[in-house]
Amino acid sequence: MSKPSELVQGTLDMLLLKILALEPLNGWAISLRLKQISGEVLGVSVGSLYPALHKLEQRGWIRAEWGSSGNNRRAKYYSLTRMGRKQLEKEAAAWSRLSDAITAIVNLREA
């Protein structure tokens, strides 16, 4: 198993927005989903997950509601706001531009 590569700077926000665009989730579920969809490639420590979520909430891109998780505990569920959706589109577009460019460069070098 390869060592998880450093999460590319700034992409955690986009990933979180993308995950929440699919369905509202609590923190635990988000951490599971992160592992799930990115395999073990992008190691996200829980330590950076929660501050990131709070930052997104602060910016108005996601909103949180208290609900209960399965075992009668209070759990905080996050969902995407309209502004968050726009932000996601913007970041996704920027990302694909960047990755296309990098892919092109990488391919160029191989040729």
Add this chain to the structure above:
Amino acid sequence: MSFVERFSSLCLRTRALFRREQVGQEIDDELRDHLEEQIAQNVAAGMPAEEARSQALRALGGITQIREQCVEAKRFNAAEDFVEDLRYGLRQLRRNPGFSALALLCLVLGIGANAAVFSWLEGVLFRPYPAVAHQERLVALAGTSRGESGATEIAWPDLLAVRESCTQCEAVFVSKITSSTLNIGARAEVTVGSIVSANYFDAIGVRPALGRGFEPSEETGSNAHPVVVISDQLWRRRFHGDPNIIGKVQRLNNVPHIIIGVAPAGFYGTFVGWAMQFWVPASMEETFESGGYKLEDRGARWVEAYARLKPGVTRAQAQEEVSAIAARLEREYPATNRGRGMRLWPLWATPFNNAGTLLPTLEIMIVVVAFVLLIACANVANLLLVRSFGRRQEMTVRLALGASRVRLLKQLLTETLILAALGTGGGLLVAWLCRHALVLLLPARSGVSMYLPGAIDWRVMMLNAGICLAVTLMVGMVPALQTRELQLADALRSEASAVVGARGRAWMRSGMIVFQVALSFILLVGAALLMESLEKIRTTSPGFSTTSVVQTGVSLVAAGYDVPRARDFQDELMDRVRAMPGVESAAYARLSPLGYGSYSSTPIAVDGYDVPLEDQPTVEYNQVGPDYFATLGIGLLTGREFTRNDNENAPLVAIVNRTMAVGFWRGQDPIGRRVKIKGGWARVVGVAADSKYESMREDPKPFFYVPLRQDFARGPVLYVRTSGPVRGIAEALVSQVHALDANVALYELLTLQEQVNRSTSPQLVAVTLVSLLGGLAVILAAVGLYGVISYSVAQSKRELGLRMALGADGPRLLRMVIGRGLRLTGGGILLGAAAGFALTRMLGKLLFNVSPHDPVAFGSALAAMTMIAIAACLLPAWRATRINPTQVLRS
């Protein structure tokens, strides 16, 4: 972002700021949830409970650290940024003391002028009566007469009808100004007070500081209740604050009154402009008013009243009800009430006190101070622009380091806000210092203590807070807009770009100068027009001599004389006065021209033109004694004066003025014709020249005179024409009066010129205020012009140096720089003249015999503005000629 989202985000942040504890708790809960899930998963994977927990804790990492990071992410940035901006802004202001002082001075003057005028509006027109409750619901109640536009007084029984049946009114009360001689020891002096209804103090919500107010029974009967409430001022001044004053006796108009109360300090009664010194109940009306017992006479109109509307009732609704009551009275009492109505006036337009005289001036002042504020703002904006030029580097570096433009904008606005807030504080201080300034502008009257305070209450404060914000936005946006032009790459490349940037700036600054000059030009024109009016009004002949004639009066009503005794007294006094050295002639009249009282008026019919009473034209008249026309210097065109023989036993006679003679007899000689006055036929014995009667502004109108003896008044005005110095006569007159009766007080003695000046004092107030503020505006504009020109000289040193090197001499450069200033001024004047052409019409009633488009006013404003502009440009222009070309070109 939708509004709701924005709002909830704001709520969140605010909560985070103020309830850190709870936020921390929520984060803990969230992390605990995560932890438990992880433990459950570990257990499900087959770990022992203890190991599952410690593994989960390890996976999560330092809980405290995460918690701090989350709290950090939620920090309320806006508030902290604001505090930081404030600190930074204050530092900036301290670092440039010259800039700060100049900007602050402009703002304090601009905002101070506004604050002062608003506080006057509040204190004189909207909340004129300190200590009186719920003034926002007070309205003035006065009578109307069909076919006349002004207000009349109301009869007491009619007033009672309104008080009893008006359901929309919470209270209706009377406050009629009167004067009285106050006998204290051997001295008698004249002072002003109010005749009030018994409910007065309850209705206005003022409780006497000592003693009591009036009982309901005290407003009925003829001279039945000689009781008086005195003012705090009178109590302290005359009675040295005697705590046992209640129950003591004070003679008012020679009638002993029992002092039953002392009004609280800070209460000045309910008459705009004058501080009332005493209050007596309506039952004492005969002691203070001429005309006998009037409480049961619907024909005797003498009452001035106020009503307080019930909460939620509009003036229009109450007016409907009052009109209905008046209509009912007209039906029930046609003999006295035909054509009579009643009307509610807003407090600021009260027809029977100084509110009405000051209203037009204060209205103009609102516009004037708005102009001054705009000019001051333009100056500050110009200063900020210059400074923002100096701060380009700073702004650019901050942008390059990643500050957002919004963040920079916020900071610039915060800095302006500091200036505006300091300016507003200073402005309110100015207003507070000027709160009694209006009184200074009005001529003093003896026996009257003038009281026209500005009020700085929460409404004035709010208005100024609004001005503060408006100023911040107006002024702060100018340099803020400039940051939009900042191009990172350009600006970092150093000064080459400064010239390009400066062009846009120069355009904006020049635009502001044009704007300033335009505004101050309009104010100059306004001031010039008002000055011309005042000059005309003061030099126009009122139709009587204003020099060498003095007027005074003896109130025999006040001294308790009945009619026969009063006649004897008047005759004796007249004989003594005529015998005084230096006296050429003397005469009595019931009213003085251009005075406060209103003339009697009557429907008129003439021989051969006898029409029904309703269709008869109403003409005003005065009751005058023998020698009246000779004493006042009013020419008699034909016929004779009244003599002592025209008394109560002789046939009725009248003297008409020229306008009336022409209007009623169409060019035929009216001498010997009969005219029907108040139902009796009088014979015309003379025609007098037209003169001014009520106001210097009035057009010639029909007017006539009847002998004082045939329509007697106990408190006439005494006119004396002297050949000697006017002032010397005062003491002689007092001693003559006191020789006859020591209890009779003489009214204030003044020349007829002073009387004319008094009647034109609203014009004087307008001229003074508009000239002062117009002068201020011009100075501010000159400072602005000076700043712009010196700046442009400093900026174009290189160009000027080059021109010099190429052979331009000093005078040429001087002309060039001044020419640039004059071009800006010229633009401003053109703009101002165009706008002024439309705006000066607002002066309307304050102008007298001067067209709002008077070329002299526009011309003198043009000359003044041009001269000031040249003066403002002179110093920078001189500096331009001192440039050393070699030095400039080398650098």
